[in-house]
Amino acid sequence: MPAERSRRRRRVSSRAGRVPGLILVVVLLGLVAWSVAALQPPAPRPADAPTDEFSAARAFEHVQQIAAQTHVAGSDADAQVVEGLVDTLSALGLDTRVQNSVGAWQYEAGSTEMARVRNVVAVLPGSDPTGRLFLMAHHDSVETGPGAADDAAGVSALLEAVRALAAGPQLRNDVVVVLTDAEEACLCGAEAFADSHPLAAGGGVVLNFEARGTSGPPIMFETSRGNAGLADAFAAAAPHPVASSFAVEVYRALPNDTDFSVLLGDGDFTGLNTAFIDGAAGYHTPQDVPERLDRATLQALGDNALAVARELGDRDLVPLSEAGKDDASYFPVLGRLVRYPGSLVWPLAGAALLGVAVLALVLRRRGISTLRRTAAGTALALVPLVLAPLAAQGLWSLLVLIRPDYGSMLDPWRPGWYRLATVAVVLAVVLIWYALLRRRIGPASLAAGGLVWLAVLAAVLAAVAPGGSYLAAWPALAGAVAGILVAVADNRVVRLAAALVAGAVAVVVLAPTVALFFPALGLRTGVAPSFVATMMVVALLPAVEMLFADPDGERGSWAAVAVPGTAVVLAVACAAVGLSVDRFDAEHPVPSQLVYALDSDTGQAWWASTEDDPGAYTAFYVDGRETLPVDFPYLAGEDVATGPAQAADLPAPGVTPVSDVVVGGKRQITVRVAPQRPGVRLLVLDLSVEGGTVTGAQAAGRDVPDVALGEDRLWITFHAPPPSGLQATFTVDGDGPVQLRVIDGSDGLSGLPGFEPRPDGVDAAGTHSSDLVLVGATTALG
Incomplete structure (x- = not known):
């Protein structure tokens, strides 16, 4: 009986000892929820909101x-959009003009992309x-959808602002409003503005607005270099300051571009680039319609555009128009933007x-x-830091196995439950690792190893991405200071307080990044946000330990099973709900991606798809893969799924x-290329010279950039060609034969032999080549 009473007292003591730990974990989970909720956009304001405010x-x-209809660059629908924009801005009292020009971008040795563009440019004059x-956004849409989010939302936010x-x-x-053309095709509207518009000559500060x-x-998510001054202005003005210097570092490392990239590349501009990125399943698709656009997102976009424009509109722009000495570090914390100079990173x-x-x-x-042991804990801490993100990625692979049509998607249509399941997988892996090792290695050794x-x-x-160092520096520093205090004081109250403070620092720094990186990178590449989530859970180990703490030292503690088991159950439950909901x-x-390509020289035709694993x-x-x-454009040199077509x-x-003619000892050939069918939105001019080089070229009166010249082949993709035809001139050095292969592209597969309309529940994928019809032929030029 005494032994039974002793065991009963130990069980009561164990439960009582875990109560503060449970409360602590609940508080930290609440802080996670608060940190994520603080990122969310506000309720949209009604049409009768005060005139000096932004109304979604x-x-x-x-x-x-x-976004009433698809309005790709050069189309009649886009011409109507341009006309409406001119009328709207003129009615507001702005001096509004249309820049008709030809832009060139995305050029490299042997190739370039060009477009005929119509930029809308309007000026609101300042007092001094x-x-x-x-203020910049683009008015054209992709070929596959009306572009309500990308970028009618950005244009509309600027009009209201x-x-x-x-x-x-x-x-x-x-204030100069620049609504560019052909952003989706080649960023050529922005290039034409930077290259030839008088208002661009002196440079300035740019606020660009996009959507993905x-x-x-x-x-x-993106800034010019030396951004400290602009970051201060943004933080001071933006009512919804969601920004991260780590996002800036990541984007600089990616090959992605927007109109903002063009102006930064010009060298005379500085500025900030903003976009909303959740709901990626609808990006560039026929489903990007006004009804799907989140009005709260539109409100937040416009609030920030208006507030930051007012701030910069009244500031001295001279110091902000040039790169500062360094980049600032900044990140969102509970609705505010914490920032400090880059000089404090090291x-x-x-x-x-x-x-x-x-x-x-x-x-x-x-003697703790x-x-x-600390070195062993450090070595073993690598296990969850590597295994947890891989397990999270494995969850996505399992979901694709269950639902194969996810394979071509960045994110599902309704990803929320899957994201929760992914975080729960991370939590489960870390907790299982911790439960297995905490008695053998010691809680303090494992926690210290994670902080190392x-x-x-x-x-x-x-060293490599200074704007992202805060993600690890603050949790590590807070955890180390807290650990030292606990080791020195050896007091339960101090232990609770230290775990709360260190855990709170880790949460407010890392939870917003996890929440933002899931939509940014998608579940398809969920390993990256999962790694940040793993960092957060590892930093929270001192708080988690209080759920495991067993004063009597019993080796068979139920918590060692129940705590990680709860995470496993949560992961399974969230994944199951996700499969049911989405x-x-x-x-x-x-999404379904399909191209029809016809080679008129041979009479051969193909169906082709860039899907890695084509859906039903x-x-x-398609029945195989080949180059x-x-x-053909978008397919050249690529291993694609193909099948024979009539x-x-x-x-x-x-x-x-x-x-x-011969000019200066070089052959100069001028041709006129005219589409022979309606609806052509692009022309490819593929000139090849046997034993010679292309030393000069011009299309629609615009010189081809020098970077693209000097090879024995020149590939020009010209978007929005004139309906009457495109005139091009090539200067060739060499006496060898010259041939010109010309390809045109139009949208829509209906009416093609063998084509069956997509059934309900299947639609065109959000790519620039979806439902593209390509026809090519070769002409010998002697």
Whole structure:
């Protein structure tokens, strides 16, 4: 009986000992929820909101007009959009003009992309300008959808913001509204503006507005270099300051571009780039319609555009128009933007390294852990840091196995439950690892080992991506200081307080990044946000330990099973709910990418798809993989899924020689290329010279960039060609034969032999080549 009473007392003591730990974990989970909720956009304001405020309802009326139909560059529908934009801006009192030009971008040796563009440019004059503030978005849509989010939302946000600016006190600086054309095709509208518009000559500060989804908080994700001054202005003005210097570092490392990239590349501009990115399944698809656009997102986008424009409109733009000395570090914390100079990045990383080193020595001095045990904990901490993100990625692979049509998607239509399941998988892996090792290695040794890797990561990031070092430096430093205090004080109250403070630092720094990186990178590449989630869970180990704490030292503690088991159950439950909730239907279709290509020289035709694993609908047309024997845009040199197609009665573009003369010892050939079928939105001119080089070229009066010249082949992709035809001139050095292969492209597969319309629940994928019809032929030029 005494033994039974003793065991009963130990069980009661164990449960009582875990209660504070349970409360602590609940508080930290609440802080996670608060940190994520603070990122979310506000409720949209109605149409009768005060005139000096931004109203999503008023802006949405513009979205409905702009995105009433697909309006690709050069189309009649886009011409109507341009006309409406001119009327709207003129009615607001702005001096509004249309820039008709030809832009060239995305060029490299042997190739370039060009486009005929119509930029809408309007000026709101300032009272005493110190420079120009440019507000930029693009008015064209992709070929596969009306572009309500991308970028009718950005254009509409600027129209409503400019209305509020024009109705208020005159700003100090000139505000130039630039609504570019052909962004989706080649960024050529922005290039034409930077290259030849008089208002671009002196440069200035640019605020660009984009979208890569249909919802979520607008994120200021890219800046010019030396951004400290602009980051301060953004933080001071933006009512919804969702931004991260780590996002800036990531985007700089990616090959992605927007109109903002073009102006930065010009060298005369600085600025900020903003986009909302959740709801990626609808990006560039027929489902990017006004009804799917989140009005709260539109409100947040417009609030920030208006507030930051007012801030910069009254500031001295001279220092902001040039790159500052360094980049700032900044990140969102509970609705505010924490920021500090880049000069503090290395001191903080160094402090984190020093902190964990001191922690290891204090643990040894206090007899809590030997250096050998701390080293073992450090080595073993690599296991969850590697295994948890891989397990999270494995969950996505399992979901694709269950639902194969996910394979071509960045994110499902309704990813919320899957994201929770992914975080739960991370939590389960870390907790299982911890439960298995905490008695053998020691809780303090494992927690310290995790902090060592965070401190090392802080130093690595300080060297290669300084704007991201904060992610590891602050949790490592806070955890090290807390650990030292606990080791020295050896007091339960101190232990709770230290775990709360260190855990809170880790949560407010890392939870927003996890929440933002899931939509940014998608579940398809969920390993990256999962790694950040793993960092957060590892930093929270001192708080988690209080759920495991067993005062009587019993080895069979139920918590060692129950705590990680709860995470496993949560992961399974969330994944199951996700599979139930996210189903394909007419409004949330399976994406299908299909191209028809016809070579008029041989009469051979193909169906082709860039899908890695073609879905059921696409597989009806393709039966293998190959590189097509002749080059077509978007397919040239690529291993694509293909299948034989019946040759359609489609004429190839006509090539008419205009002149062939020798100038300065070089052959100069001028041709006119005219589409022979309606709806052509692009022309490819593929000139090859046997034994010679192309030393000069011009299309529609615009010189081809020098970078593209000097090879024996020149590939020009010209978007929005003139309906009457495109005139091009080539200068060739060499006496060898010259041939010109010309390809035109139009949208829509209906009417082609063998084509069957997609069934309900399947629709065109969001790519620039979906439903593209390509017809090519070769002309010998002697």
